[in-house]
Amino acid sequence: MTAFFQSLGLTFEAAWTIATIAGILLIALPLMIAVAYVIYVDRKVWAAINLRRGPNVVGPFGLLQSFADGLKVFLQETIVPSAANKGIFLLAPIVTFTVALAAWAVIPFSSGAVLADINVGLLYILAISSLSVYGVVMAGWASNSKYPFFSAMRAAAQMISYEVSIGFILICVVLYAGTFNLNAIVLSQLGHGFGIVNAYAFNLLLFPMWVMFFISSLAETQRVPFDLTEAESELVAGYQTEYSSMSFALFWLGEYANILLMCSLNTLLFFGGWLPPLNIDLIPWFDIPGIVWFLLKTFFFFFMFSWVMATVPRYRYDQLMRLGWKIFLPISLLFVVLISGWLMLTRFGDEEPVASVAVVQAGPDRGNALVPLATLREPRKIIP
Amino acid sequence: MIQTIAFYLFAVLVIASAVMVITARNPVHSVLWLILAFFNAAGLMVLVGAEFIAMLLVIVYVGAVAVLFLFVVMMLDIDVASLRAGFVRNFPLGLVIALILLAELVLGIGAYRAGEIALGTPMVAAAAPVGASNTAAIGALLYSEYLFLFEAAGLILLVAMVGAIVLTHRPPKTVRGHQNISKQVRRTPEEATVMKRPNVGEGIEL
Numbered sequence: 001m002t003a004f005f006q007s008l009g010l011t012f013e014a015a016w017t018i019a020t021i022a023g024i025l026l027i028a029l030p031l032m033i034a035v036a037y038v039i040y041v042d043r044k045v046w047a048a049i050n051l052r053r054g055p056n057v058v059g060p061f062g063l064l065q066s067f068a069d070g071l072k073v074f075l076q077e078t079i080v081p082s083a084a085n086k087g088i089f090l091l092a093p094i095v096t097f098t099v100a101l102a103a104w105a106v107i108p109f110s111s112g113a114v115l116a117d118i119n120v121g122l123l124y125i126l127a128i129s130s131l132s133v134y135g136v137v138m139a140g141w142a143s144n145s146k147y148p149f150f151s152a153m154r155a156a157a158q159m160i161s162y163e164v165s166i167g168f169i170l171i172c173v174v175l176y177a178g179t180f181n182l183n184a185i186v187l188s189q190l191g192h193g194f195g196i197v198n199a200y201a202f203n204l205l206l207f208p209m210w211v212m213f214f215i216s217s218l219a220e221t222q223r224v225p226f227d228l229t230e231a232e233s234e235l236v237a238g239y240q241t242e243y244s245s246m247s248f249a250l251f252w253l254g255e256y257a258n259i260l261l262m263c264s265l266n267t268l269l270f271f272g273g274w275l276p277p278l279n280i281d282l283i284p285w286f287d288i289p290g291i292v293w294f295l296l297k298t299f300f301f302f303f304m305f306s307w308v309m310a311t312v313p314r315y316r317y318d319q320l321m322r323l324g325w326k327i328f329l330p331i332s333l334l335f336v337v338l339i340s341g342w343l344m345l346t347r348f349g350d351e352e353p354v355a356s357v358a359v360v361q362a363g364p365d366r367g368n369a370l371v372p373l374a375t376l377r378e379p380r381k382i383i384p
Numbered sequence: 385m386i387q388t389i390a391f392y393l394f395a396v397l398v399i400a401s402a403v404m405v406i407t408a409r410n411p412v413h414s415v416l417w418l419i420l421a422f423f424n425a426a427g428l429m430v431l432v433g434a435e436f437i438a439m440l441l442v443i444v445y446v447g448a449v450a451v452l453f454l455f456v457v458m459m460l461d462i463d464v465a466s467l468r469a470g471f472v473r474n475f476p477l478g479l480v481i482a483l484i485l486l487a488e489l490v491l492g493i494g495a496y497r498a499g500e501i502a503l504g505t506p507m508v509a510a511a512a513p514v515g516a517s518n519t520a521a522i523g524a525l526l527y528s529e530y531l532f533l534f535e536a537a538g539l540i541l542l543v544a545m546v547g548a549i550v551l552t553h554r555p556p557k558t559v560r561g562h563q564n565i566s567k568q569v570r571r572t573p574e575e576a577t578v579m580k581r582p583n584v585g586e587g588i589e590l
Contacts, residue, residue, distance in 0.1 A: 119517050123439035130447025141458050
């Protein structure tokens with residue numbers, strides 16, 4: 001997009017700035033509309049499983065329900081409790097919302113259609129998702145009220161616990177793909193499963209990892225059955241109890257943007273992202289734009305999230321901790337060892353590692369300093 | 385141009401938030417300012433091209449360490465007045481420490497100005513591989529040249545972890561609330577329930 005703005009006669013920096021802002025709007029605005037409709041879908045799926053009708057009054061089939069809710073919330077009064085710590089109280093929903101949007105910068109929607117195609121994309125997502133706990137903790141503390149505070153404590157412990165196993169699961173994927181770049185991870189899944197399926201989940205070593213990632217992403221987004229932070233029967237509404245109006249809506253939007261992010265991560269890391277499902281040319285799969293596949297798969301995972309919400313009862317807190325630390329952590333650690341062992345076995349001597357080649361090449365420029373590195377040691381062969 | 389603006393933005397914010405960490409009255413505010421300082425330091429790392437370190441800084445310090453700080457500080461009930469009462473009593477000690485730190489700074493800068501420090505020259509092997517991506521370059525050095533140091537660091541962390549568990553773990557005094565999950569999962573309706581058809585007004589014996 002930068003090239004297009006440059007062709008209008010702008011300097012590179014101006015063109016880059018405008019192109020980036022345009023890119024941000026191109027991602028953020030459709031995301032907000034997607035969140036509105038995903039809330040509608042959530043309620044409809046939940047209702048259908050409960051044999052109810054769900055929202056069906058506002059607009060045809062109730063399609064405008066989310067916008068009506070948004071308008072209602074927008075027109076309410078913002079109430080700040082007198083005992084609250086005002087600055088942090090108002091900052092918390094902003095942090096939640098901003099962080100939920102920021103992670104989308106590295107998500108590839110289609111081949112190369114990504115705002116920031118950085119080398120450490122997956123690490124960036126880990127970093128950003130580890131920030132999202134602050135919104136909850138700040139809200140819980142600043143409200144100066146019992147139930148929000150309990151909720152914040154629970155949220156902090158829960159998110160730290162599950163981030164550990166999510167980290168190990170992501171390492172397994174990175175080991176297979178050999179890169180942190182999300183676009184490259186998607187491309188490395190081309191024909192991965194039995195030579196025809198474009199997905200890591202059909203690899204027998206990675207399938208258990210996907211199951212654990214799916215469950216961990218439920219816990220990380222505080223969805224049912226892990227919604228202990230807003231357990232109605234115990235904590236009123238959790239950390240959102242004291243919030244009203246737009247500050248409440250920002251939590252709501254951020255929460256669903258995070259859920260969509262986790263769905264798209266399931267798609268990107270284990271189900272081939274924007275690649276068509278099969279790597280055969282019987283039907284012109286590859287002529288369909290990648291974003292269609294990406295959205296279809298993401299939506300499928302969102303459907304699974306709603307499905308779980310309607311069918312599974314809530315975990316107790318000690319059960320949640322037990323699952324995270326005593327089951328997911330050892331299993332994911334074991335699989336890191338298993339997968340790296342398997343890769344050492346199968347990819348042995350596959351190719352020269354990039355870095356050691358670079359060391360050798362850098363030798364002449366840097367004088368004698370690097371010669372020992374290049375001459376004394378054999379170039380390593382085993383890097384997956 | 386953009387880099388310059390970004391550098392000054394991050395640098396000013398790092399220093400300003402670091403100052404706020406030690407001047408803020410409320411300890412929770414201090415921790416939040418500390419988080420902002422970490423975050424801007426990560427921004428500076430990105431600007432010099434060390435994106436891997438920047439991401440690790442955010443993941444480790446902001447995502448884990450600072451959350452635990454916040455966790456602890458939030459639960460403390462700190463009385464600011466009693467803290468300030470100790471100010472006069474502790475002032476001489478603080479002054480001594482401040483003077484020592486100042487002297488060390490002056491000496492350090494003086495020694496640095498005086499000439500090259502022989503011990504401080506980087507080792508030959510530490511020269512960064514050019515042309516490789518950040519992650520690959522760090523990995524290539526860490527798992528070859530510095531393998532023993534890396535593993536020693538890992539061992540030290542392991543010892544610290546074991547120590548923390550040993551110090552804090554208390555065996556439960558009672559067995560109340562102990563739950564055997566695999567036993568619960570193995571339970572079937574056949575062994576857990578009994579179907580009876582009692583006559584009206586008679587009740588059943590179990």
